Amino acid sequence: MDRRELMTAGVAVAVTATVASAAKAAASYGMTKGAPDIKSVGPLAFGPAGVLFVADPVGAKVFALDVGAGRAMAAQPVSIDKLDMRLAAFLGAAPADIAVRDVAVQPGSNIVFISVMRGSGAAAVPALVKIDAKGELSQVALTNIAFAQTTVEKAPGLDDKRTAGRQPLRSVTVTDLAYTDGTVLIAGASNEEFTSAFRRVAFPFNGAAQLNSLEIFHVSHGRFETASPITSFVPYGGAGSVLAAYTCTPLVQFSLTGAAAGSQVKGKSVADLGPGSTPTDMLHFRQGGEDYFLVANSRHPLMKVARRDIDKQEALIKQADHVGAARKELPQAGVSRLANLGDGHVLMMQQDPAAGLSLRSYAVETL
Amino acid sequence: MPSRPSDGSVVLGWVRKRGVDRLSIAGLALDGGKPPRGLAVLPADLVQHALKTPALQPLGGRFTASGDHVAFTPRLPFVAGLTYAVMLRGEGEPQVWKIERPRAAAGAPAEVVAIHPTAPEVPLNLLKIYVQFSAPMREGDAAEAVEVRRLDTGELLEDVFFQGRYELWDPERRRLTLLLDPGRIKRGLGPHEAMGYPLVEGTTVEVRVTDRFRDAEGRPLAAPASRRYRVAAPIREHVDPVRWRQLWPAAGASDPLEVRFDRPLDHAMLQHAVRVTDADGAPLPGRVEVAPEETVWRFHPENPWGAGPYSLVVEPMLEDLAGNSPIRVFDRDLERPEDAPPRPAAPIVMSRALAPAAGKVA
Structure with missing residues (x-):
């Protein structure tokens, strides 16, 4: 041949x-065929x-x-x-x-x-x-x-006859979504209460009973404990590990392995990316046999963080500006969305004064 | 359907068939009974761009020829008020014809109906502001269109609101939830250490929704709207329903149940996170009223009160203006045992049997 x-x-x-x-x-x-x-x-x-x-x-x-x-x-x-x-x-x-x-x-x-x-x-x-x-x-x-x-969620208290037939004002915006090991992971933010609800749903979907609800607290702010919605997250390593960015900025690593439904998972704050900016997307990729993460930010540059630095990072006790796991700033500007393009490339959606909104791929070895 | 003009010109029109709107094109020379090659439909504003950029794909959809007419059925419905162009690219110069899609019966431009909280005083760690509009709004304007100004100095406060991946709206896009940056409110976090609270204690601030906000039809707000708040000390303690004053009417009366809080609570959540149930635990039919300043909640029953017992049920999610709830203090000080730990997330049920009004014999 x-x-x-x-x-x-x-x-x-x-x-x-x-x-x-x-x-x-x-x-x-x-699945059934039809019009969703x-x-x-x-x-x-x-x-x-x-x-x-x-x-x-x-x-x-x-x-x-x-x-x-x-x-x-x-x-x-x-x-x-x-x-x-x-x-x-x-x-x-x-x-x-x-x-x-x-x-x-x-x-x-x-x-x-x-x-x-x-x-x-x-x-x-x-x-x-x-x-x-x-x-x-x-x-x-x-x-x-x-x-x-x-x-994603049925709002508590809304079964009430008073609200029947009326469109409820409360909603849960899904802020990020991922699939890993037979499970869909869903981060959401309510337009009313401020909680860190994080859901795990087995796939194939099997009714509401498959819905896990986890409250995540990150406790490592010295004297203070806070709950906060997740804006973006990325599972990695295949063992229930997740790196998440919160509405209140820090990057937090936590493990879902063995976490019972309804339990609180205590995460480890590993980096504080500084004020005035919000992480808008995260991505995990491998380069030279090692795991890395990219974090796109609303105002800060695109950042690259090595898993080894996250693993060895002690839980942050005193948060201060730009502390925690080492990060490298990358030159790609105006990045708002990230996606793996095979194992060898990363796709970025960028806002650029000349090209407008663009999609560009970058080989992982150049990152 | 527009008739085929005799002078060789092309006439565009709208037709509706089986519930789907189509763009009808009369006067084109057909290509062996088929729509001519190089025919495309585009938003009219993008025609110049399309001529420069051959890769720009026109509207997704389908051309069909019937008799001497061509019809275009788009994949997505046409947009009211948008001007579309039909472009024919052949040998010579491209030919372009335009038609505007009729606007839907235009209502008045949207206006701000309410800004909550309505309490004149808010804690330094105020977490949320709701803006209620009269009509559905366009997303993406919130960051630019809402300002907070300190009235004593006139200074525009920067980075007050959290800017997430998505704006927080109700399903109809009439109510916007603005979060004051939680990273600046929570003690110990980097943004708090670097920039302090978003508000300044002891000052009066004005929250202003400017007319840079656009409604769903792209029109600016009818008028800007604003509300002023005195900024008081932060609140960091559980919402405790046991401290509320409950004024229950007598059995037989139709008066509302009135509940007076020890501090203003979240206006949105008061609509559904507090309710009255009967002896069987079923919600009582009636109407909720939240009095101005969010410190008084009333329940107007549909039917006169019986002897009960009734229960006032409080969902554990109910928050005050600073995000404290019956189960959680917003940013908990680990050195204050009275705030620890988060309490079980079960509804709080307070039951009451009602006595008949004085003078009446049961």
């Missing part, structure tokens, strides 16, 4: 595997067999969508300028009415998925847009797709 034949055979195998796994996704993950009632789109994450998890902040649900596992493709470099303009043209709206909510890359196919809200208020329309290796946009049809769903 010459090289060309070998490649053809390889593609044929990949295609067969894709079809099989897509069918498996629908059947074995409890997605009211809004927010954070994205990929699960097994290319299943896409989409958080619906308005509907307070997480949907699992069978978007097809796609054909296995090596990661191609991505460089897309004026993403907001391109989405506005494609979705038919003014650029000011386009809000990109999240970016994720499907493992294996390396297709980029973007969650976008077009317009706002009653006229707001959610959209999921795919970008293929050639930079071509297409929309994920949400009218006839295999899906499953789970409710």
